Amino acid sequence: MKITLDEDKCIGGGQCVMVAPEIFDQRDEDGIGVILDAEPPADQHHAVRQAALVCPAAAIQIQDAD
Known part of the structure; x- marks a missing residue:
């Protein structure tokens, strides 16, 4: 899994940080x-998917490994 975050779309809602704090943070x-780990370990994949689902701006994209 590889994660990208479109900073131009992001509205700073913080839901991603609440759902996956080991993977996402926010600029002060x-x-x-911001993404802390663009290729998170398998045990974080569910949280990352949830973060992408709850993002109000749909700014998080996930690319699964082939």
Whole structure:
């Protein structure tokens, strides 16, 4: 799994951080989301998928490994 986050779409809602705090954080200056681990371990995949689902701006994209 590889994660990307479109900073232009992100509205800083913070849901991704609440759902997957080991993978996502927010910038202090504007609240825009940042990815802490773009290729998270398997035990975090469910949380990452949930974070993408609850993102109000649909700013998180997930690419599954082939």
